[in-house]
Amino acid sequence: xxxxxxxxxxxxxxxxxxxxxxxxxxxxxxxxxxxxxxxxxxxxxxxxxxxxxxxxxxxxxxxxxxxxxxxxxxxxxxxxxxxxxxxxxxxxxxxxxxxxxxxxxxxxxxxxxxxxxxxxxxxxxxxxxxxx
Amino acid sequence: xxxxxxxxxxxxxxxxxxxxxxxxxxxxxxxxxxxxxxxxxxxxxxxxxxxxxxxxxxxxxxxxxxxxxxxxxxxxxxxxxxxxxxxxxxxxxxxxxxxxxxxxxxxxxxxxxxxxxxxxxxxxxxxxxxxx
DNA sequence: ACCTCAACAGATAAGTTTATCCGTTGAGTT
DNA sequence: AACTCAACGGATAAACTTATCTGTTGAGGT
Numbered sequence: 001x002x003x004x005x006x007x008x009x010x011x012x013x014x015x016x017x018x019x020x021x022x023x024x025x026x027x028x029x030x031x032x033x034x035x036x037x038x039x040x041x042x043x044x045x046x047x048x049x050x051x052x053x054x055x056x057x058x059x060x061x062x063x064x065x066x067x068x069x070x071x072x073x074x075x076x077x078x079x080x081x082x083x084x085x086x087x088x089x090x091x092x093x094x095x096x097x098x099x100x101x102x103x104x105x106x107x108x109x110x111x112x113x114x115x116x117x118x119x120x121x122x123x124x125x126x127x128x129x130x131x132x
Numbered sequence: 133x134x135x136x137x138x139x140x141x142x143x144x145x146x147x148x149x150x151x152x153x154x155x156x157x158x159x160x161x162x163x164x165x166x167x168x169x170x171x172x173x174x175x176x177x178x179x180x181x182x183x184x185x186x187x188x189x190x191x192x193x194x195x196x197x198x199x200x201x202x203x204x205x206x207x208x209x210x211x212x213x214x215x216x217x218x219x220x221x222x223x224x225x226x227x228x229x230x231x232x233x234x235x236x237x238x239x240x241x242x243x244x245x246x247x248x249x250x251x252x253x254x255x256x257x258x259x260x261x262x263x264x
Numbered sequence: 265a266c267c268t269c270a271a272c273a274g275a276t277a278a279g280t281t282t283a284t285c286c287g288t289t290g291a292g293t294t
Numbered sequence: 295a296a297c298t299c300a301a302c303g304g305a306t307a308a309a310c311t312t313a314t315c316t317g318t319t320g321a322g323g324t
Contacts, residue, residue, distance in 0.1 A: 001133040004282070007227035014226070014238070025300065039283050045302070057301045058291030093253075094146070094262070095139035106146070106261040110253040117249055121225075121242040129238040130226070136312070157270065171313055177272070189271045190321030 001118065006081040008035050009043050010074060013052065014130030016065045023062040043081075050080045052127070070128035078122055087122060089115045133250065138213040140167050141175050142206060145184065146262030148197045155194035175213075182212045184259070202260035210254055219254060221247045 011033045016024065026044060030037035044063055047053040054066045079087050092099035093111040101108075143165045148156065158176060162169035176195055179185040184201045188194060211219050224231035225243040233240075 002225060004227065007225070010226045011228065027300080036283060038285075041301075042283090042303095048301095055301060056291075057289070057299085059293065059299045061291070061300050063301085093134060093139070094142045095136065096143065105264075107253055107257055110249065110257070114246055114249040114253060117242070117246040121239055121246060125239055125242070132237075159270080168313060170315075173271075174273095174313090180271095187271060188321075189269085189319070191269050191323065193270050193321070195271085 001086075002078065003082050003086075005043060006078050006086075008033075008040065009047060009077050009081055010130055011035065012040065012043060012047070013065070013069075013074075013077065013127050014132050016053065016063065017070060017128050017131035020065060020070075023056060023060060023064055025062040029063070046080055047077075050076070052077065052080075065127070070126065072127050073123050074125045074127060074130065075119075075122040077127070087119070089118065133218075134210065135214050135218075137175060138210050138218075140165075140172065141179060141209050141213055142262055143167065144172065144175060144179070145197070145201075145206075145209065145259050146264050148185065148195065149202060149260050149263035152197060152202075155188060155192065155196055157194040161195070178212055179209075182208070184209065184212075197259070202258065204259050205255050206257045206259060206262065207251075207254040209259070219251070221250065 012029055012035070015029055015033060026041050027037055029035070029044075030040045033040075035043075044053060044055070048055050048063075052066055052069045052072065053063050055061070055063050075087050085091075092105055093107040094105045096105055099105045099108060105111075144161055144167070147161055147165060158173050159169055161167070161176075162172045165172075167175075176185060176187070180187050180195075184198055184204065185195050186198045187196075207219050217223070224237055225239040226237045228237055231237045231240060237243075
Protein backbone atom coordinates (compact mmCIF):
# COMPACT_ATOMS: atom_id res chain seq x y z
CA UNK A 1 0.00 0.00 0.00
CA UNK A 2 2.82 2.38 0.93
CA UNK A 3 6.30 1.20 0.07
CA UNK A 4 9.15 1.68 2.47
CA UNK A 5 10.74 4.09 0.03
CA UNK A 6 7.63 6.26 -0.06
CA UNK A 7 7.53 6.32 3.74
CA UNK A 8 11.16 7.41 3.74
CA UNK A 9 10.21 10.19 1.36
CA UNK A 10 7.42 11.30 3.70
CA UNK A 11 9.81 11.44 6.62
CA UNK A 12 12.39 13.36 4.63
CA UNK A 13 9.87 15.91 3.42
CA UNK A 14 8.56 16.25 6.95
CA UNK A 15 12.04 16.97 8.18
CA UNK A 16 12.54 19.61 5.49
CA UNK A 17 9.09 21.11 6.03
CA UNK A 18 9.87 21.58 9.69
CA UNK A 19 13.01 23.57 8.76
CA UNK A 20 11.99 25.92 5.96
CA UNK A 21 14.52 28.02 4.06
CA UNK A 22 17.39 26.00 5.47
CA UNK A 23 20.02 24.15 3.49
CA UNK A 24 20.21 20.67 5.01
CA UNK A 25 22.85 18.11 4.17
CA UNK A 26 21.73 14.60 3.23
CA UNK A 27 24.01 13.18 5.89
CA UNK A 28 22.25 15.22 8.53
CA UNK A 29 18.79 14.17 7.41
CA UNK A 30 19.93 10.56 7.38
CA UNK A 31 21.28 10.82 10.91
CA UNK A 32 18.11 12.46 12.16
CA UNK A 33 15.66 10.09 10.50
CA UNK A 34 17.62 6.84 10.60
CA UNK A 35 17.26 6.34 6.88
CA UNK A 36 20.34 4.76 5.22
CA UNK A 37 22.38 7.70 3.92
CA UNK A 38 23.14 6.39 0.44
CA UNK A 39 19.58 5.34 -0.12
CA UNK A 40 18.31 8.65 1.13
CA UNK A 41 20.49 10.38 -1.45
CA UNK A 42 18.65 8.53 -4.21
CA UNK A 43 15.28 9.43 -2.77
CA UNK A 44 16.17 13.10 -2.50
CA UNK A 45 17.36 13.02 -6.07
CA UNK A 46 14.00 11.70 -7.22
CA UNK A 47 12.23 14.31 -5.14
CA UNK A 48 14.32 16.96 -6.84
CA UNK A 49 13.47 15.63 -10.31
CA UNK A 50 9.82 15.59 -9.28
CA UNK A 51 10.10 19.26 -8.42
CA UNK A 52 9.45 18.90 -4.71
CA UNK A 53 12.93 19.70 -3.50
CA UNK A 54 15.78 21.95 -4.51
CA UNK A 55 19.44 21.21 -3.99
CA UNK A 56 22.78 22.88 -4.00
CA UNK A 57 26.16 21.27 -4.44
CA UNK A 58 29.44 21.86 -2.71
CA UNK A 59 30.40 23.62 0.46
CA UNK A 60 27.37 24.76 2.45
CA UNK A 61 25.14 22.90 0.03
CA UNK A 62 22.24 20.63 0.76
CA UNK A 63 18.53 20.31 0.24
CA UNK A 64 15.50 22.44 0.91
CA UNK A 65 11.82 22.27 0.12
CA UNK A 66 10.99 23.90 -3.17
CA UNK A 67 8.76 26.97 -3.22
CA UNK A 68 5.13 25.90 -3.09
CA UNK A 69 5.90 22.28 -2.32
CA UNK A 70 4.31 22.54 1.15
CA UNK A 71 0.84 22.68 -0.33
CA UNK A 72 1.25 19.67 -2.59
CA UNK A 73 -0.78 16.65 -1.49
CA UNK A 74 1.32 13.69 -0.48
CA UNK A 75 -0.43 11.78 -3.20
CA UNK A 76 2.08 13.44 -5.54
CA UNK A 77 4.90 11.89 -3.52
CA UNK A 78 3.30 8.47 -3.57
CA UNK A 79 2.94 8.60 -7.33
CA UNK A 80 6.65 9.28 -7.72
CA UNK A 81 7.73 6.22 -5.74
CA UNK A 82 4.88 3.73 -5.92
CA UNK A 83 3.43 4.71 -9.26
CA UNK A 84 0.06 5.92 -10.39
CA UNK A 85 -1.65 2.62 -9.71
CA UNK A 86 -0.82 2.92 -6.06
CA UNK A 87 -2.68 6.22 -5.81
CA UNK A 88 -5.60 5.57 -8.15
CA UNK A 89 -6.46 2.15 -6.80
CA UNK A 90 -9.17 0.28 -8.62
CA UNK A 91 -7.81 -3.21 -8.11
CA UNK A 92 -9.80 -6.17 -6.79
CA UNK A 93 -8.90 -7.58 -3.38
CA UNK A 94 -9.00 -11.05 -4.89
CA UNK A 95 -7.00 -10.08 -7.95
CA UNK A 96 -9.82 -10.89 -10.31
CA UNK A 97 -9.43 -9.01 -13.58
CA UNK A 98 -13.14 -8.21 -14.00
CA UNK A 99 -14.52 -7.05 -10.68
CA UNK A 100 -16.90 -4.12 -10.84
CA UNK A 101 -20.24 -2.98 -9.49
CA UNK A 102 -21.93 -5.29 -11.97
CA UNK A 103 -19.89 -8.35 -11.09
CA UNK A 104 -18.61 -7.63 -7.59
CA UNK A 105 -16.42 -10.01 -5.62
CA UNK A 106 -17.17 -10.88 -2.02
CA UNK A 107 -15.19 -7.95 -0.69
CA UNK A 108 -15.90 -5.45 -3.41
CA UNK A 109 -17.86 -2.91 -1.38
CA UNK A 110 -15.74 -3.07 1.74
CA UNK A 111 -12.52 -2.95 -0.24
CA UNK A 112 -13.80 0.07 -2.15
CA UNK A 113 -14.43 1.72 1.19
CA UNK A 114 -10.92 1.03 2.38
CA UNK A 115 -9.48 2.37 -0.85
CA UNK A 116 -11.62 5.48 -0.68
CA UNK A 117 -10.42 6.20 2.82
CA UNK A 118 -6.87 5.82 1.61
CA UNK A 119 -7.41 8.08 -1.38
CA UNK A 120 -8.97 10.67 0.87
CA UNK A 121 -6.01 10.48 3.22
CA UNK A 122 -3.36 11.02 0.58
CA UNK A 123 -5.23 13.82 -1.16
CA UNK A 124 -6.11 15.84 1.95
CA UNK A 125 -2.74 15.48 3.66
CA UNK A 126 -0.21 17.98 2.37
CA UNK A 127 3.56 18.05 2.59
CA UNK A 128 3.41 20.80 5.21
CA UNK A 129 1.38 18.48 7.44
CA UNK A 130 4.30 16.07 7.56
CA UNK A 131 6.40 18.56 9.50
CA UNK A 132 7.21 17.02 12.84
CA UNK B 133 -1.55 -4.76 1.81
CA UNK B 134 -2.57 -8.02 0.17
CA UNK B 135 0.20 -9.90 -1.60
CA UNK B 136 -0.38 -11.52 -4.94
CA UNK B 137 0.07 -14.91 -3.31
CA UNK B 138 -2.68 -14.23 -0.77
CA UNK B 139 -5.00 -13.11 -3.54
CA UNK B 140 -4.27 -16.34 -5.37
CA UNK B 141 -5.17 -18.21 -2.20
CA UNK B 142 -8.46 -16.33 -1.97
CA UNK B 143 -9.32 -17.25 -5.52
CA UNK B 144 -8.40 -20.90 -4.99
CA UNK B 145 -10.48 -21.16 -1.84
CA UNK B 146 -13.36 -19.47 -3.62
CA UNK B 147 -13.16 -22.02 -6.38
CA UNK B 148 -13.16 -24.88 -3.87
CA UNK B 149 -15.94 -23.32 -1.79
CA UNK B 150 -18.13 -23.13 -4.86
CA UNK B 151 -17.66 -26.89 -5.42
CA UNK B 152 -18.03 -28.52 -2.01
CA UNK B 153 -17.32 -32.20 -1.42
CA UNK B 154 -15.54 -32.47 -4.78
CA UNK B 155 -12.01 -33.63 -5.40
CA UNK B 156 -10.44 -31.04 -7.69
CA UNK B 157 -7.06 -31.43 -9.36
CA UNK B 158 -4.56 -28.62 -9.07
CA UNK B 159 -4.22 -28.51 -12.81
CA UNK B 160 -7.93 -27.89 -13.16
CA UNK B 161 -7.96 -25.09 -10.61
CA UNK B 162 -4.99 -23.50 -12.32
CA UNK B 163 -6.72 -23.61 -15.69
CA UNK B 164 -9.92 -22.14 -14.27
CA UNK B 165 -8.30 -19.36 -12.27
CA UNK B 166 -5.33 -18.54 -14.49
CA UNK B 167 -2.89 -18.99 -11.63
CA UNK B 168 0.46 -20.54 -12.67
CA UNK B 169 0.06 -24.28 -12.04
CA UNK B 170 3.33 -24.94 -10.23
CA UNK B 171 2.94 -21.94 -8.03
CA UNK B 172 -0.62 -22.88 -7.26
CA UNK B 173 0.63 -26.27 -6.06
CA UNK B 174 2.78 -24.54 -3.46
CA UNK B 175 -0.08 -22.40 -2.29
CA UNK B 176 -2.40 -25.37 -1.94
CA UNK B 177 0.28 -27.15 0.03
CA UNK B 178 0.48 -24.27 2.47
CA UNK B 179 -3.29 -24.16 2.72
CA UNK B 180 -3.22 -27.85 3.57
CA UNK B 181 -0.59 -27.37 6.27
CA UNK B 182 -2.69 -24.52 7.64
CA UNK B 183 -5.62 -26.90 7.91
CA UNK B 184 -7.85 -25.15 5.42
CA UNK B 185 -7.70 -27.75 2.69
CA UNK B 186 -7.46 -31.53 2.46
CA UNK B 187 -5.73 -33.43 -0.30
CA UNK B 188 -5.51 -36.89 -1.76
CA UNK B 189 -2.75 -38.27 -3.91
CA UNK B 190 -2.85 -40.45 -6.98
CA UNK B 191 -5.57 -41.41 -9.39
CA UNK B 192 -8.77 -39.48 -8.74
CA UNK B 193 -6.95 -37.38 -6.17
CA UNK B 194 -7.04 -33.66 -5.71
CA UNK B 195 -8.03 -31.00 -3.22
CA UNK B 196 -11.16 -30.12 -1.31
CA UNK B 197 -12.10 -27.66 1.39
CA UNK B 198 -11.61 -29.09 4.84
CA UNK B 199 -14.60 -29.60 7.10
CA UNK B 200 -15.43 -26.34 8.83
CA UNK B 201 -13.08 -24.23 6.71
CA UNK B 202 -15.97 -22.35 5.12
CA UNK B 203 -16.63 -20.44 8.31
CA UNK B 204 -13.03 -19.36 8.86
CA UNK B 205 -12.46 -15.64 8.34
CA UNK B 206 -10.16 -14.87 5.46
CA UNK B 207 -7.94 -13.17 7.98
CA UNK B 208 -6.64 -16.67 8.73
CA UNK B 209 -5.60 -17.02 5.10
CA UNK B 210 -3.89 -13.67 5.07
CA UNK B 211 -1.89 -14.58 8.14
CA UNK B 212 -0.58 -17.70 6.43
CA UNK B 213 0.79 -15.88 3.41
CA UNK B 214 1.43 -12.29 4.49
CA UNK B 215 2.18 -12.90 8.16
CA UNK B 216 0.61 -11.68 11.34
CA UNK B 217 1.76 -8.11 10.87
CA UNK B 218 -0.30 -7.85 7.74
CA UNK B 219 -3.49 -8.69 9.63
CA UNK B 220 -2.85 -6.93 12.92
CA UNK B 221 -1.69 -3.68 11.42
CA UNK B 222 -0.45 -1.11 13.85
CA UNK B 223 2.22 0.42 11.66
CA UNK B 224 2.68 4.10 10.99
CA UNK B 225 2.00 5.43 7.50
CA UNK B 226 5.25 7.34 7.69
CA UNK B 227 7.23 4.42 9.09
CA UNK B 228 8.00 6.21 12.31
CA UNK B 229 8.78 3.74 15.08
CA UNK B 230 6.94 5.60 17.82
CA UNK B 231 3.62 6.81 16.47
CA UNK B 232 0.70 6.46 18.85
CA UNK B 233 -2.27 8.42 20.14
CA UNK B 234 0.11 10.37 22.37
CA UNK B 235 2.56 11.24 19.61
CA UNK B 236 0.53 10.91 16.44
CA UNK B 237 1.91 11.53 12.97
CA UNK B 238 0.09 13.70 10.45
CA UNK B 239 -1.93 10.80 9.10
CA UNK B 240 -2.36 8.84 12.30
CA UNK B 241 -6.13 9.11 12.67
CA UNK B 242 -6.98 8.67 9.02
CA UNK B 243 -4.58 5.79 8.61
CA UNK B 244 -6.05 4.11 11.66
CA UNK B 245 -9.43 4.43 10.02
CA UNK B 246 -8.19 2.80 6.84
CA UNK B 247 -6.60 -0.02 8.81
CA UNK B 248 -9.76 -0.56 10.84
CA UNK B 249 -11.82 -0.85 7.70
CA UNK B 250 -9.35 -3.39 6.41
CA UNK B 251 -9.37 -5.37 9.63
CA UNK B 252 -13.13 -5.36 9.63
CA UNK B 253 -13.18 -6.60 6.06
CA UNK B 254 -10.88 -9.56 6.63
CA UNK B 255 -12.56 -10.62 9.87
CA UNK B 256 -16.14 -10.45 8.67
CA UNK B 257 -15.54 -12.05 5.29
CA UNK B 258 -15.43 -15.83 5.51
CA UNK B 259 -14.05 -18.43 3.14
CA UNK B 260 -17.56 -19.40 2.07
CA UNK B 261 -18.14 -15.83 0.91
CA UNK B 262 -15.34 -16.22 -1.62
CA UNK B 263 -17.34 -18.77 -3.60
CA UNK B 264 -17.94 -17.39 -7.03
C1' DA C 265 3.62 -56.71 -9.65
C1' DC C 266 3.42 -52.97 -12.74
C1' DC C 267 1.77 -48.66 -14.58
C1' DT C 268 -0.30 -44.17 -14.38
C1' DC C 269 -1.86 -40.33 -12.05
C1' DA C 270 -1.50 -36.33 -9.12
C1' DA C 271 0.12 -34.45 -4.80
C1' DC C 272 4.57 -33.52 -2.46
C1' DA C 273 9.25 -31.57 -1.71
C1' DG C 274 13.50 -29.33 -2.64
C1' DA C 275 16.33 -26.75 -5.64
C1' DT C 276 16.77 -23.18 -8.89
C1' DA C 277 15.55 -18.99 -11.43
C1' DA C 278 13.44 -14.55 -12.54
C1' DG C 279 11.79 -10.08 -11.00
C1' DT C 280 11.25 -6.37 -7.83
C1' DT C 281 12.45 -3.66 -3.95
C1' DT C 282 15.85 -2.04 -0.92
C1' DA C 283 20.54 -0.92 -0.03
C1' DT C 284 25.64 -0.18 -0.86
C1' DC C 285 29.79 1.29 -3.36
C1' DC C 286 32.56 4.40 -5.99
C1' DG C 287 33.84 7.72 -9.13
C1' DT C 288 32.29 12.45 -11.05
C1' DT C 289 30.55 17.09 -11.01
C1' DG C 290 30.08 21.61 -9.49
C1' DA C 291 30.13 25.08 -5.84
C1' DG C 292 32.62 27.40 -2.33
C1' DT C 293 37.10 28.24 0.47
C1' DT C 294 41.93 29.13 1.06
C1' DA D 295 44.83 27.35 -9.05
C1' DA D 296 44.49 23.88 -5.55
C1' DC D 297 41.54 21.93 -2.05
C1' DT D 298 37.41 20.43 0.32
C1' DC D 299 32.74 19.65 0.55
C1' DA D 300 28.39 17.57 -0.71
C1' DA D 301 25.24 16.47 -4.40
C1' DC D 302 25.03 13.51 -8.61
C1' DG D 303 25.11 9.23 -11.40
C1' DG D 304 25.87 4.57 -12.67
C1' DA D 305 26.99 0.01 -11.34
C1' DT D 306 26.62 -3.59 -8.11
C1' DA D 307 24.70 -6.31 -4.33
C1' DA D 308 21.46 -8.13 -0.89
C1' DA D 309 16.77 -9.47 0.33
C1' DC D 310 12.27 -10.73 -0.66
C1' DT D 311 8.51 -12.16 -3.66
C1' DT D 312 6.99 -14.72 -7.41
C1' DA D 313 7.64 -18.44 -10.58
C1' DT D 314 9.70 -22.67 -12.73
C1' DC D 315 11.89 -27.18 -12.89
C1' DT D 316 12.73 -31.95 -11.50
C1' DG D 317 12.41 -35.85 -9.08
C1' DT D 318 9.78 -38.49 -5.25
C1' DT D 319 5.88 -40.35 -2.83
C1' DG D 320 1.66 -42.62 -2.35
C1' DA D 321 -2.85 -43.99 -4.02
C1' DG D 322 -5.53 -46.29 -7.44
C1' DG D 323 -6.15 -49.05 -11.96
C1' DT D 324 -4.74 -52.84 -15.08
